[in-house]
Amino acid sequence: MKKIAATLGLLACLPLAAFAENIELDKELNGLDIETKIVGDDTATTPGPGGAVGTQVLQVTNNSDSTVTCQLNPGPAETAASESPMTPIKAGASAVLRLDGSYASATMRAKLICKEEE
Secondary structure, eight states, rough: OOOHHHHHHHHHHHHHHHHHHEEEEEEEEETTTTEEOOOOOOBBOOOOOOOOOEEEEEEEEEEESSOEEEEEEEEETTTSOOOOOOEEEHHHHEEEEEEEEESSSSSSSEEEEEEEEO
């Protein structure tokens, strides 16, 4: 019985591990203390070999002392994806950024750009 429970527990973690490997995130944080966490979205589906459709979700936490503005942009190959709007994040707060669309490969590429608000 313990073997079955351990096996089921391990199998339950596999989708999370597989999802985390499918995102390549480039960060331009301009020296700001920003923390990121991929939280995913279960709306993603696979339309065919090597591609994905759905929403990728990133939680951004501002550990800086001032308000910052962040935007999540699709990588150059992700022409069918749309960029997220510029999102202000107050000091000590978090925000969720979404990147909707179709991706050229199973690995989604995006760039997070954060700047101190002027």
